[in-house]
Amino acid sequence: MPIATLFLGDCREELRQVQSESVDLIVTSPPYANRRASSYGGVKPDAYVGWFLPIADELQRVLKPSGTFMLNIKECAVNGERHTYVIELILEMRKRGWLWTEEFMWHKKNSYPGKWPNRFRDSWERLLQFNKNRKFKMNQEAVMVPVGDWYENRMRNLSETDRVRDESKVGSGFGKKVENWIGRDMVYPTNVLHGATECNNRSHSAAFPYWLPEWFIDLFTDPSDLVLDPFIGSGTTAFAAIDKGRNVIGIEMYEPYYLNLKQKLEQELRLAI
Amino acid sequence: MPIATLFLGDCREELRQVQSESVDLIVTSPPYANRRASSYGGVKPDAYVGWFLPIADELQRVLKPSGTFMLNIKECAVNGERHTYVIELILEMRKRGWLWTEEFMWHKKNSYPGKWPNRFRDSWERLLQFNKNRKFKMNQEAVMVPVGDWYENRMRNLSETDRVRDESKVGSGFGKKVENWIGRDMVYPTNVLHGATECNNRSHSAAFPYWLPEWFIDLFTDPSDLVLDPFIGSGTTAFAAIDKGRNVIGIEMYEPYYLNLKQKLEQELRLAI
DNA sequence: AGCTCTTATGAATCATTGA
DNA sequence: GTCAATGATTCATAAGAGC
Numbered sequence: 205m206p207i208a209t210l211f212l213g214d215c216r217e218e219l220r221q222v223q224s225e226s227v228d229l230i231v232t233s234p235p236y237a238n239r240r241a242s243s244y245g246g247v248k249p250d251a252y253v254g255w256f257l258p259i260a261d262e263l264q265r266v267l268k269p270s271g272t273f274m275l276n277i278k279e280c281a282v283n284g285e286r287h288t289y290v291i292e293l294i295l296e297m298r299k300r301g302w303l304w305t306e307e308f309m310w311h312k313k314n315s316y317p318g319k320w321p322n323r324f325r326d327s328w329e330r331l332l333q334f335n336k337n338r339k340f341k342m343n344q345e346a347v348m349v350p351v352g353d354w355y356e357n358r359m360r361n362l363s364e365t366d367r368v369r370d371e372s373k374v375g376s377g378f379g380k381k382v383e384n385w386i387g388r389d390m391v392y393p394t395n396v397l398h399g400a401t402e403c404n405n406r407s408h409s410a411a412f413p414y415w416l417p418e419w420f421i422d423l424f425t426d427p428s429d430l431v432l433d434p435f436i437g438s439g440t441t442a443f444a445a446i447d448k449g450r451n452v453i454g455i456e457m458y459e460p461y462y463l464n465l466k467q468k469l470e471q472e473l474r475l476a477i
Numbered sequence: 478m479p480i481a482t483l484f485l486g487d488c489r490e491e492l493r494q495v496q497s498e499s500v501d502l503i504v505t506s507p508p509y510a511n512r513r514a515s516s517y518g519g520v521k522p523d524a525y526v527g528w529f530l531p532i533a534d535e536l537q538r539v540l541k542p543s544g545t546f547m548l549n550i551k552e553c554a555v556n557g558e559r560h561t562y563v564i565e566l567i568l569e570m571r572k573r574g575w576l577w578t579e580e581f582m583w584h585k586k587n588s589y590p591g592k593w594p595n596r597f598r599d600s601w602e603r604l605l606q607f608n609k610n611r612k613f614k615m616n617q618e619a620v621m622v623p624v625g626d627w628y629e630n631r632m633r634n635l636s637e638t639d640r641v642r643d644e645s646k647v648g649s650g651f652g653k654k655v656e657n658w659i660g661r662d663m664v665y666p667t668n669v670l671h672g673a674t675e676c677n678n679r680s681h682s683a684a685f686p687y688w689l690p691e692w693f694i695d696l697f698t699d700p701s702d703l704v705l706d707p708f709i710g711s712g713t714t715a716f717a718a719i720d721k722g723r724n725v726i727g728i729e730m731y732e733p734y735y736l737n738l739k740q741k742l743e744q745e746l747r748l749a750i
Numbered sequence: 751a752g753c754t755c756t757t758a759t760g761a762a763t764c765a766t767t768g769a
Numbered sequence: 770g771t772c773a774a775t776g777a778t779t780c781a782t783a784a785g786a787g788c
Contacts (some may be wrong), residue, residue: 307559324667338558375596
């Protein structure tokens, strides 16, 4: 039976109650700069790095050495330019010991239309992966995807060159051995995730679709592991974690969100008994 | 009749022959760190920013105030981490007066295969947009796309809140009136581009797929404008520019590429007379 | 002409071995 | 030790051949 723990308060404070090196996966979508002013006070772009770094430090303390921190973030446009707080944050976090392992891209296919004279609709967000060590827990098999349509045609008739390693002819150093693919119906994904944004949530503004934390929970944790979201909001991360049999800690400073989520969690966990 | 000008040599030198504020669009894909060692020497990741900045300075000189610089680039993985030279380059270029207007995303559907313990296949690249001024030439109508799945699915079920202007309930200030889009069959694109990489070029490893410079030429130039690619390589940018009735300047330091492109350009321009 | 099938190959990364 | 070269891993696309 998964355990869900909820804290009401600013995660800069509440994180102190979380034990050091106890968390397997942190996955969160913090308030973006200038957004959600009514509930989070609207961090100014120029102040964003200074605001986030103390939180990043605490997250580093509570994360297991084998753990992963997935940060969903995107810079806003300010005065006709993309702001630099996200890339500055990456550099600062590296100075403080984080490893910037990877940047996944989330392609939001149903972003709302809009028209500006100098830019198009912003249809992607960053999913920054940070780690404490070069070795970390990663269950790649848990997120495999069906092989593409090309496979069936490709495998129907294997040529002779397919059965041996076929070295590239132009010196790229790349070869293939198609025979390895026989019988395979699932392949590994790429670092581009696509899916729609959540667009039916009236009580919380954050567009963190369920499949997104779910995917990283599958990838970076085992059952009974501990997942943390310091900006839990409407609780998407919590429900994904519980559904997957993981324990979860959520922190929320905006009381209406906190109370709403607390009630829904109690209901879900009671029903599951 | 479009004019194509080719220079053989290092663009740090050859760019001096290009007149100040004469170029409407720079679109290029410089050699990535540690890549193309045989033809370009393989710039080391730690030396990349220092190598590129003098080039960026010259590009700033030759670009018109209304012009745009599109830089296709992606960081490599070094020692288990994404290297930071690209984001450092953005910060340094801003210090030197460039505006970082936008970051388009190129989703490469047929990325290199491979399997590693700590990451998936890298399937996207950055397309960084830099400008000299907040006002720049942009022909948004030239790149409109037919409505796709988003339109189909979104329009099928128009909710009541879609029919009236739905002032955001979370203070984001973003309202929407989806009904305005009914009946249109062309919409503006997003900042995510997708398409395959070239994978059939035998004489030299292909840089851009043709549609990529073509798209930015449509978007950021008018007929008879001047397009510059300081790393012209196999000449994709040149052919796209010529086909679109734009003039083009290309620089190439690797003589086999230069000679090959020169011959093909002469052929094409002669045939077109 | 238009379809199906065959084939080459593309900005890759990590572990290991050798200098 | 540091650094460089070598080997192993494996999708999806589009040109071209075949029918």
